Amino acid sequence: MNSDEIYDLCTLFLHAYQERNLDTLRQMFNRSEELTVLGTHEDLCFLGWSAFETSLARQFSAIEDTDIQMTDFRSHVFAGGAAACAYATTNYRGRVSGQDIHLHGMRLTLTLERHDHFWRVVQAHWSIPADGSLLSPKQLTHQPETTASAPVGHDSGAVCAPQAQQQPALAAHAGFPSGARAAFTVYRKMASTATKRLNQGTFDFASDIAPHADEHFTEIANTVSLDLAQVRETFTPVINAIAVGASFSWSVQLEQARDLTPDITLLITTAQVTLTLSEGQPDTKRYRITNLLTRNSSGAWVFLHQHRTEIPAE
Incomplete structure (x- = not known):
């Protein structure tokens, strides 16, 4: 799997989200409880495909229009082609539940693993600048559950919470x-x-x-x-x-x-x-x-x- 193929895969991932195509996303992700998807604040930690799929369905029901552009793409293939990591900057524009949303400079990391000659996303992580220049996801977290916001997991239901901070045994x-x-x-x-x-x-x-x-x-x-x-x-x-x-x-x-x-x-x-x-x-x-x-x-x-x-x- 070369860099061009990884780029095409990431492009397909963003296009599927943009088109609200859950069937394509099902084919791209590792649909097991080992999947981890991290969103843009602490409430967005989805463990397992079922939790993430529920969030996607809720988002897609509220999204009215979306456009996602990818820039600054980089990737690495490891272990003789058995695993790969890709990261890019994404710019998001959309209308969600009647609200216009513009998120610029979001970062995306995807970790991919080879399964039976097919590549599957086993982990995804989005983040946004912390300088306050973007729409605050925390404000959206407390809106009614029928309201969605930015891509991949601005959702009102937390699936996992941060654990206590101490150096563990x-x-x-x-x-x-x-x-x-x-x-x-x-x-x-x-x-x-x-x-x-x-x-x-x-x-x-x-x-x-x-x-x-x-x-x-x-x-x-x-x-x-x-x-x-x-x-x-x-x-x-x-x-x-x-x-x-x-x-x-x-x-x-x-x-x-x-x-x-x-x-x-x-x-x-x-x-x-x-x-x-x-x-x-x-x-x-x-x-x-x-x-x-x-x-x-x-x-x-x-x-x-x-x-x-x-x-x-x-």
Whole structure:
């Protein structure tokens, strides 16, 4: 499966949504309870095809007109063609339940897996800019259930909720696949080590973070696509704050997991980061994150891709 084929598949996915063609979407998605679809805020976490299909049907009944354009498309094929990841920017214009909606700069990640010579979407994640320039999905969340809004899951019914934010014991993950457990152990240790070294003033991105990322790593945060060098820059404000007396904490928790192949795993996690100034209230942010990891040539788990959506404070 080359990049052109993945592009065509993503185009078909958006076209099927635009045309409200549920039959085509049924053929494209892995219709099992292992499917995970993350929307643009914390209430939109659908576990399993049945929950997602119910949401789609509710949305399609309210959508009157829709146009979705895709730009900035990129993809990677892994494990000899057994799994793939695609991400793109999408612009949405539509009329839903009599309301005009325009959402620009939305980010989409799709994770695909080969099943009997056919490709199926096993995970999807949408996010929108967090700068307040777009129509707030939280406002739409509390509208009557007959009202839908933006693409793929602005829905009034939450299927899963964020779990408590603490660094979990590994025994709690006994039910997850072995590859996922091993990959999450790496993730958890990386967060713990980075937290400790940041607070000690000994943090070094090149040794504490970079070795855990593939050379093609891409992160989507607040709908902005970041390469590894740009991710490094995001630690600078934290380092500067700690230098003048602040403290930092970073915890991660595993919500869902799936081994795509023996060497590719998909993790759905929540994370909480807190920066507490020497005099002031803690600044805490929570995220739900799609993580795609692979084993490198030395057998170590490394990140291929992350896509995170901030969970607004209640």
